[in-house]
Amino acid sequence: MRMSMIEFSYFYFLITKNMAHIFFQLGTNQELSAAEISSVFQTEIEILSGNAFTSLPQQKVRNLFPELGGVMRSGIVLGEEATFEEVSERVIEYCIKKSTIGKKMKIGFHFSNKNGWKKYGIDLQKKLKAAIRDEEFSVRIVNRGPQNLDSYAVPKEKVLEKGNAEFYFIAMQHGWAWGVTKNIQKAYEFANRDMKKPVRDMKVGLMPPKLARMMINLSRNEKGELPDKIYDPFCGMGTILLEGLDLGLKIAGSDLSKKMVDATKKNTTWFYDSQQDYSAGGVLGDDNRQPFFLRDIFVKDATKDFYPDEKKKINNATIVAEGFLGKIFHRPVSEGAYLDQKENLFPLYRQFLFQISKEKIDNIVFGFPFWKAKDEEQNYFSFVDELVVFAKKLGFKQENTALRYIRDGQAVGREIVILRRK
Numbered sequence: 234m235r236m237s238m239i240e241f242s243y244f245y246f247l248i249t250k251n252m253a254h255i256f257f258q259l260g261t262n263q264e265l266s267a268a269e270i271s272s273v274f275q276t277e278i279e280i281l282s283g284n285a286f287t288s289l290p291q292q293k294v295r296n297l298f299p300e301l302g303g304v305m306r307s308g309i310v311l312g313e314e315a316t317f318e319e320v321s322e323r324v325i326e327y328c329i330k331k332s333t334i335g336k337k338m339k340i341g342f343h344f345s346n347k348n349g350w351k352k353y354g355i356d357l358q359k360k361l362k363a364a365i366r367d368e369e370f371s372v373r374i375v376n377r378g379p380q381n382l383d384s385y386a387v388p389k390e391k392v393l394e395k396g397n398a399e400f401y402f403i404a405m406q407h408g409w410a411w412g413v414t415k416n417i418q419k420a421y422e423f424a425n426r427d428m429k430k431p432v433r434d435m436k437v438g439l440m441p442p443k444l445a446r447m448m449i450n451l452s453r454n455e456k457g458e459l460p461d462k463i464y465d466p467f468c469g470m471g472t473i474l475l476e477g478l479d480l481g482l483k484i485a486g487s488d489l490s491k492k493m494v495d496a497t498k499k500n501t502t503w504f505y506d507s508q509q510d511y512s513a514g515g516v517l518g519d520d521n522r523q524p525f526f527l528r529d530i531f532v533k534d535a536t537k538d539f540y541p542d543e544k545k546k547i548n549n550a551t552i553v554a555e556g557f558l559g560k561i562f563h564r565p566v567s568e569g570a571y572l573d574q575k576e577n578l579f580p581l582y583r584q585f586l587f588q589i590s591k592e593k594i595d596n597i598v599f600g601f602p603f604w605k606a607k608d609e610e611q612n613y614f615s616f617v618d619e620l621v622v623f624a625k626k627l628g629f630k631q632e633n634t635a636l637r638y639i640r641d642g643q644a645v646g647r648e649i650v651i652l653r654r655k
């Protein structure tokens with residue numbers, strides 16, 4: 234049944250032949266994930282029930298999906314129904330149509346709402362089993378118990394392969410949208426870069442690779458293209474630079490601390506090495522196998538003038554960085570504690586922006602700190618607005634409203650700002 238509710242209005246796009254209704258399952262920080270999708274696909278999206286919807290060519294989604302950091306799955310929307318009973322009928326029809334004699338079709342179910350499995354999933358399984366008896370087609374449901382498949386189980390169970398399917402159900406305010414998953418995040422690759430890099434430090438290396446990836450994606454131009462080179466002037470352990478390398482970008486990085494610069498060199502070299510094919514002989518450490526980017530990773534106080542040799546390393550790069558967050562708080566802070574942090578950090582960032590304004594750098598994606606407030610009247614403390622006013626005086630404009638990212642159990646988050654030279 235076609236629906237006329239406002240929430241489905243976006244479905245009524247004029248769809249050309251190769252365009253499909255696409256859903257994206259957003260990560261925990263929905264606003265940021267949605268901004269990333271808009272930046273990568275340069276398209277308007279609508280967020281409903283924790284998912285983003287848009288209309289795009291399927292091939293384009295397939296090609297660019299592996300570059301995303303904040304999206305767990307994507308797929309095509311096949312229909313909208315008023316009740317789950319109708320959804321169940323469509324799913325059974327789909328299985329009958331797609332299953333082939335002599336081959337068991339493997340299928341999975343995914344409910345985007347919490348109680349979907351309990352309320353509808355078990356019943357759907359029963360209906361499907363009854364239909365199998367009547368129609369003699371062959372399917373196997375791969376979910377173990379009434380729960381969604383995670384990003385490890387999906388490839389393992391092969392549900393995205395031809396002839397199989399993962400059905401994706403999205404509860405809307407007045408009915409259901411349903412479809413099939415086409416792409417799933419390679420979560421283990423992000424986890425590997427995070428956990429297996431040779432130098433880690435829980436005290437400093439708190440930046441999640443997926444956030445780093447999303448920030449790089451926010452630096453794309455209006456055609457959706459990535460920059461040639463990114464520069465992180467607060468590179469720490471190199472989390473952002475590792476994501477840049479994985480996307481095939483040139484990288485430059487610096488940090489006040491030599492220890493951090495060494496850590497970044499080790500981590501990026503490790504990653505570069507893991508991507509190379511050394512079967513032709515030679516080992517890492519041979520001079521001619523030195524990763525090309527090591528010369529662009531250097532010790533530097535980001536509030537100081539850049540020397541000519543440093544300028545060469547960073548010219549025309551796009552800055553993607555997360556700055557020094559100050560003291561790590563796990564509980565919301567008082568105004569006094571915030572002002573203490575501001576006293577140290579505001580001048581640091583102001584001076585940094587001033588230095589950068591003198592360089593050949595036109596684009597900046599930066600994560601500044603903000604703090605959860607103890608005070609009930611105020612949710613957050615942040616000096617980002619003041620910094621943006623200053624950046625405007627230096628010749629930059631702000632492209633977005635700041636996007637906030639904060640992890641559970643932490644009281645300091647990142648407020649992500651995109652600045653472009655006017």
Ligand SMILES: C[S@@+](CC[C@H](N)C(=O)[O-])C[C@H]1O[C@@H](n2cnc3c(N)ncnc32)[C@H](O)[C@@H]1O
Pocket residue numbers: 437438439440466467468469470471472473487488489490493533534535536554555556557558581
């Ligand atoms: C939050 S960490 C960055 C984390 C990094 N994005 C990562 O993933 O590992 C901030 C870094 O800023 C560096 N830092 C602090 N003050 C600095 C300054 N004035 N110039 C350059 N780096 C600075 C610190 O040494 C620290 O490594």
